[in-house]
Amino acid sequence: MKVAILGAGLSGLSCAKHLEDNNIKPVIFERRHRVGERFPNMEAVMQLMHRPIIDPVVYVNKKYGLNLLPSGITHSLEIYSPNYKAVFTGFNLGYTSIRGHDDRSWECQLARQITAQIHYNSTVTWQELEKDFDWIVVATGDPAISRELGVWKTDTEAFLKGCIVKGKFDIGVAKIWLNNKLSKNCMVYSAPFSTSEASYCTVAIPSSPEELDKLWSRTVEELNIEPVPKTEFKFEEYKMGRVKSRQVGKILLTGAAGGFVEPFMGFGQIPSILSGIYAAESIITGKDYNKMTAWFNKHYDNSLILREYANTMDNDKFDKLISLLNLPLFSNLAANTNLPVLGIAAKAVQFMNFIKKPITQKR
């Protein structure tokens, strides 16, 4: 069986690993000159986002033999609104992971676990691969090919700007600021690389590039941070959406290309990794890839409800939310139980009719 994978990121490499474990050696085509050339950045995996899976890093290791070493275990999440602060503490709220060209990044770790050849600086298209391969796994991290195939629908777009900051950090503490002065309808986050370095990033929805620059300048000023020179990065129009079908003929759409990024917080690492594994599994067993990945649809829909609600939030509402979250009942529910808190929150938002038009999804 001949399998081509377009993209050597999280979903493509996870797919390659699972194929190799089952004696299929794929051929990987990567547009950049190495794995993880993207700017170095800290990303988060929050257990909250993956329930009922309790610990996704342990899960993918035990079930699929994928070794992902996080850079830290998050034991405290601090959320700031303009006037309030909520702190969630728990034994293991989630992880931080390094992304990009750092050798410790998750994509570099995955690349070391496979033996398949990666063709770098590739400009090959899926159309060119069609005649030589039985399967083409699209793992390009963006919806360009899904759009070409006519199956993509964008639900929201984020603009991101961030940098690395030097200072004194607790590796177990991640921080989020909900404040429309700093990040329109979304958040600023910080996650430590080590005890002396952290990533800071402003995420705004929706915004123009100019507005993002202003929000970022205010973030730098108000949080009193000093960006390390040449570490600033900017990401415009990061598209989150869904596809009508994740399989089009012999093409399987994985990761961000297959709509595996949840639109509320923009988290997509674990769904992307799982989608790569499921694509491999579908190739190996002949099982229906759309059915295998249907679990993500409900999660995505709940997340979209929360995103639409977040888009209506002003700073007063952020203050109210944070004072509510600070009640022991809520923080305990989120940090110390395995309740699907996001699903419950989405139901509550719908029930209270915060959003006027209910979301009806047709896939």
Ligand SMILES: Cc1cc2nc3c(=O)[nH]c(=O)nc-3n(C[C@H](O)[C@H](O)[C@H](O)COP(=O)(O)OP(=O)(O)OC[C@H]3O[C@@H](n4cnc5c(N)ncnc54)[C@H](O)[C@@H]3O)c2cc1C
């Ligand atoms: C700034 C930022 C912060 C984020 N923070 C978080 C977070 O905190 N937590 C979280 O869970 N998620 C986060 N995400 C989302 C997460 O990074 C993505 O969901 C995940 O990386 C998607 O994996 P992927 O395999 O689809 O794409 P990627 O891992 O991005 O890999 C795609 C690969 O395909 C290559 N490629 C692109 N086009 C082609 C082509 N035509 N041919 C060949 N190769 C190609 C690229 O060069 C790249 O190597 C964040 C995203 C961004 C941008």
